[in-house]
Amino acid sequence: xxxxxxxxxxxxxxxxxxxxxxxxxxxxxxxxxxxxxxxxxxxxxxxxxxxxxxxxxxxxxxxxxxxxxxxxxxxxxxxxxxxxxxxxxxxxxxxxxxxxxxxxxxxxxxxxxxxxxxxxxxxxxxxxxxxxxxxxxxxxxxxxxxxxxxxxxxxxxxxxxxxxxxxxxxxxxxxxxxxxxxxxxxxxxxxxxxxxxxxxxxxxxxxxxxxxxxxxxxxxxxxxxxxxxxxxxxxxxxxxxxxxxxxxxxxxxxxxxxxxxxxxx
Numbered sequence: 001x002x003x004x005x006x007x008x009x010x011x012x013x014x015x016x017x018x019x020x021x022x023x024x025x026x027x028x029x030x031x032x033x034x035x036x037x038x039x040x041x042x043x044x045x046x047x048x049x050x051x052x053x054x055x056x057x058x059x060x061x062x063x064x065x066x067x068x069x070x071x072x073x074x075x076x077x078x079x080x081x082x083x084x085x086x087x088x089x090x091x092x093x094x095x096x097x098x099x100x101x102x103x104x105x106x107x108x109x110x111x112x113x114x115x116x117x118x119x120x121x122x123x124x125x126x127x128x129x130x131x132x133x134x135x136x137x138x139x140x141x142x143x144x145x146x147x148x149x150x151x152x153x154x155x156x157x158x159x160x161x162x163x164x165x166x167x168x169x170x171x172x173x174x175x176x177x178x179x180x181x182x183x184x185x186x187x188x189x190x191x192x193x194x195x196x197x198x199x200x201x202x203x204x205x206x207x208x209x210x211x212x213x214x215x216x217x218x219x220x221x222x223x224x225x226x227x228x229x230x231x232x233x234x235x236x237x238x239x240x241x242x243x244x245x246x247x248x249x250x251x252x253x254x255x256x257x258x259x260x261x262x263x264x265x
Contacts, residue, residue: 001042001256002043002233003233004041004236005043005067005196006035006039006045006239007048008035008046008239009032009048009049009050009238009239009240010240011029011240012240013048014048014240026244027244028240028243030239030240030242031059031239035242037062038242038253040257040260042063043063043064043066043233044066044067046060046066047108048238048240052090052097053093065103066101066103068093068107068108069109070086071083071109071112071115072087072119073111073116073119080115080118081120082120087109087129088129088132091107095136098140106140106143106164106165107142108142109144109145111147112144112145112159114147117155123159126144126162129142130142141165142163142164143167143196144163144167146159146186148175157190161190164194166195167198167235168196168198169198169200169237170198170200172203172204172206174205176217176221180230195230195231196231196232200236201237201246202246209248210246210248215247215248219251219255227262
């Protein structure tokens, strides 16, 4: 259980609309605190429409470890644009909150190797963020999303050097069979930065449901990677898909109950 993380999301945020709205999504009523009670997982990413503020923290009293999430880019007139000011301000907000709430242990920059780099992010932007991070206490580790399908992207190694932990999501279920080789590629590019594996209960890359059997294959792989110390843990996205009757999500909750108490090492 200590190695498992939940991608916390605002209630029903995906179902409410936006880029990833899928018509087959039933409405969710699950809060992040309720998701903690459902799964037993107390390691939380404050993501999916959750603001980095005291109210969000107050709404998850059962969380034990917290990472705050934002992005280095945004959308303007349908185009991806850099938004360093917003990202830097959220870093400052997280640092201020961490002075009082020691559960906060990091800041995560989401969709970095896709959205942020597409919007024009350069190494100097992340270097500036780390400079701001280092000049005021507390210093918070910087996490970043690097999608497995972008491991060959030009300039990605120069970006990885500024992050402390790399989040590697499996966006396409079909890439599962080559995922360990992609971990090797990440190690080669980053000099062996720690990896947190991210999985989904929906195959976003192919826009289709994940079956119970497919979820079992994913989670068996994750368990193997965790127990072999290949990855630091497993992050599953996200809470607003855990109570809508999907067999993939239901199996995930069953799997947690079965393996959660296993000892690693």
